[in-house]
Amino acid sequence: MRVWKFGDNIDTDAIIPGRFLTIYDPRELAKHAFEGIRDEFSSEVKTGDIIVAGKNFGCGSSREHAPIALKGAGITMVIAESFARIFYRNAINVGLLPVVCDEAGSIIEGNSVMVDLTGGYLIVEGEKLPIEPIPDFLMRIINSGGLVEYAREFEEVPVCIASHQ
Amino acid sequence: MGATIVEKIFSMKCKKEVCAGDVVMAPVDNAMIHDITGPLAIRKFYEMGGKQVHSPERVTMLFDHQIPADSIGAAENHVYMRNFAKEQGIYNYDLREGVCHQVTMEMGKAAPGEIVVGADSHTCMYGAGGAFATGIGSTDMGFALKFGALYFRVPETIRVTANGSFQKRVGPKDLILSVAADIGADGATYKAIEFTGNTMKAMNMSGRMTCCNMAIEMGAKAGIVPPDTITWDYISRLRNIVPFPLESDNNASFIGERTYNVTNLSPQVAEPHNVDLGVDVAKVAGTTIDQVFIGSCTNGRFEDFVEVAEVLGNRNFSDNVRVIIIPASRQEYLKTLRAGLIERFVTAGALVEAPCCGPCMGGAFGLLAPGEVSLSTSNRNFKGRQGSTGASVYLCSPATAAASGIYGEITDPREVE
Ligand code: SF4
Numbered sequence: 001m002r003v004w005k006f007g008d009n010i011d012t013d014a015i016i017p018g019r020f021l022t023i024y025d026p027r028e029l030a031k032h033a034f035e036g037i038r039d040e041f042s043s044e045v046k047t048g049d050i051i052v053a054g055k056n057f058g059c060g061s062s063r064e065h066a067p068i069a070l071k072g073a074g075i076t077m078v079i080a081e082s083f084a085r086i087f088y089r090n091a092i093n094v095g096l097l098p099v100v101c102d103e104a105g106s107i108i109e110g111n112s113v114m115v116d117l118t119g120g121y122l123i124v125e126g127e128k129l130p131i132e133p134i135p136d137f138l139m140r141i142i143n144s145g146g147l148v149e150y151a152r153e154f155e156e157v158p159v160c161i162a163s164h165q
Numbered sequence: 166m167g168a169t170i171v172e173k174i175f176s177m178k179c180k181k182e183v184c185a186g187d188v189v190m191a192p193v194d195n196a197m198i199h200d201i202t203g204p205l206a207i208r209k210f211y212e213m214g215g216k217q218v219h220s221p222e223r224v225t226m227l228f229d230h231q232i233p234a235d236s237i238g239a240a241e242n243h244v245y246m247r248n249f250a251k252e253q254g255i256y257n258y259d260l261r262e263g264v265c266h267q268v269t270m271e272m273g274k275a276a277p278g279e280i281v282v283g284a285d286s287h288t289c290m291y292g293a294g295g296a297f298a299t300g301i302g303s304t305d306m307g308f309a310l311k312f313g314a315l316y317f318r319v320p321e322t323i324r325v326t327a328n329g330s331f332q333k334r335v336g337p338k339d340l341i342l343s344v345a346a347d348i349g350a351d352g353a354t355y356k357a358i359e360f361t362g363n364t365m366k367a368m369n370m371s372g373r374m375t376c377c378n379m380a381i382e383m384g385a386k387a388g389i390v391p392p393d394t395i396t397w398d399y400i401s402r403l404r405n406i407v408p409f410p411l412e413s414d415n416n417a418s419f420i421g422e423r424t425y426n427v428t429n430l431s432p433q434v435a436e437p438h439n440v441d442l443g444v445d446v447a448k449v450a451g452t453t454i455d456q457v458f459i460g461s462c463t464n465g466r467f468e469d470f471v472e473v474a475e476v477l478g479n480r481n482f483s484d485n486v487r488v489i490i491i492p493a494s495r496q497e498y499l500k501t502l503r504a505g506l507i508e509r510f511v512t513a514g515a516l517v518e519a520p521c522c523g524p525c526m527g528g529a530f531g532l533l534a535p536g537e538v539s540l541s542t543s544n545r546n547f548k549g550r551q552g553s554t555g556a557s558v559y560l561c562s563p564a565t566a567a568a569s570g571i572y573g574e575i576t577d578p579r580e581v582e
Binding site: 009011013014017018019021022023024036037055056059060061062063064065082083084085086089090093094135136137146147148151152154156157158159160 | 178179180181188189190191192201202204205208209212213214230231236238239241242284285286300301302303304305307308311312313314316318350351354355384386439526527528532545547548549550553554555
């Protein structure tokens with residue numbers, strides 16, 4: 001497992017440039033992830049690797065190709081100080097785990113990182129770093145294995161149900 | 166405790182009182198898909214076991230990012246979507262009408278109090294029409310297609326108040342670039358931005374669209390201008406609708422309030438490679454440019470081209486610059502054409518293309534080579550957004566783009582006689 005570190009404001013154009021958006025196959029998309037931004041990523045990334053970034057990861061375009069490309073590259077989890085809203089939701093929908101951790105900046109490449117979602121922390125080199133809890137309604141989607149699996153269970157949904165988080 | 170306009174919209178749609186922080190499954194009044202994110206949304210719809218789209222008449226489908234098809238892949242996507250439209254009874258504007266957000270607005274698909282989603286981040290533009298409108302990914306869109314509804318977390322609202330009148334050749338784009346620089350690229354994440362104040366009240370629909378369009382550049386879920394007579398006039402020309410009052414209560418709770426005075430605002434330019442790097446034009450004036458792009462959902466309307474023509478006068482664009490002008494829609498194109506402006510632009514040396522996204526997303530034509538510099542009236546200047554990651558994109562208003570196109574370098578439009 002390798003940690004790939006990125007800075008603040010990594011946008012979805014950087015994750016997967018516009019000219020590759022006619023591609024849908026996750027592994028094909030993965031070949032162009034971070035192209036021109038971090039060229040060694042696509043050739044060196046391995047299944048189980050993790051991305052660690054600063055603030056506002058995934059800002060910009062709503063393209064779901066971005067989390068799909070990262071998942072296709074074998075990335076299992078993105079840890080960031082904060083996420084752009086659409087990316088966060090897209091990631092959960094496609095089964096790429098986004099983890100919000102204030103102290104993401106202290107993680108360095110080469111660290112071993114594990115996550116305990118129920119406990120609400122990361123274990124980085126044996127030390128616990130607190131993470132932000134994932135809202136209940138998104139946890140239900142994660143537990144179903146993504147929004148597609150979740151949605152397959154129903155023919156219709158009750159509109160207007162509300163719950164205070 | 167009063168309610169914000171956004172809380173009121175969700176309460177109205179959900180037929181129960183909801184407030185910021187609540188998670189609701191709300192009905193969707195309209196869902197927009199285009200040629201980039203649409204094919205994936207359709208696949209997700211099928212993977213979810215979808216057979217019949219919940220409300221085909223509430224789906225807006227069109228192609229704008231890669232038209233006419235610029236690759237075989239794009240052509241295949243278009244065919245895939247056309248077939249889906251036929252199968253599902255969805256009306257497809259295909260490549261005839263122009264850029265998704267402009268078309269959604271001018272077809273009257275986003276009205277005050279409605280909830281509209283689009284598989285595109287700049288869907289927040291429809292807040293100019295008093296709707297709660299937000300960009301979603303393709304899987305969420307697949308869900309909305311199947312169920313006609315979607316989960317939303319009702320957002321808190323930041324109120325942005327703009328007062329004062331603009332100087333000549335300064336306008337809505339300069340305002341929103343300065344607001345983005347102040348709030349920052351993630352300063353409004355998960356929140357809605359409500360735009361108020363006498364500057365907004367005096368602003369036409371085109372300017373309001375420019376402002377709401379860029380709410381996402383601060384991370385916002387939606388931008389919204391409370392509907393007034395300007396909004397109701399616009400929407401009632403497009404469809405049968407009875408105006409009703411819709412605004413935040415005086416005692417509503419806002420998570421942030423910002424006030425700006427535009428009276429002394431200079432033209433703003435966002436430096437590469439982030440939208441929140443807006444500076445006064447004086448700081449970057451003199452920067453040599455290779456390409457000027459005037460268009461996009463942010464600034465591709467007739468009002469924008471009137472600004473361009475006013476600055477341009479009888480001059481020509483510099484031989485050292487490629488000026489690409491693209492109206493955002495067929496209707497805006499026709500207005501510009503009938504006013505004689507297209508002829509003026511072509512005479513001045515510009516390349517005028519048919520309505521589409523053009524170089525905005527770097528997916529089709531007008532790409533930049535490494536080392537090149539572009540000045541663009543669109544909404545994003547991320548590294549690689551308009552071509553090579555070695556190129557630089559500056560963002561500005563139509564007036565600044567026109568002035569700079571004349572001199573081949575970034576120029577304060579107020580200095581052009
Ligand atoms: S014009 Fe640009 S920002 Fe607008 S929809 Fe097209 S690609 Fe997106």
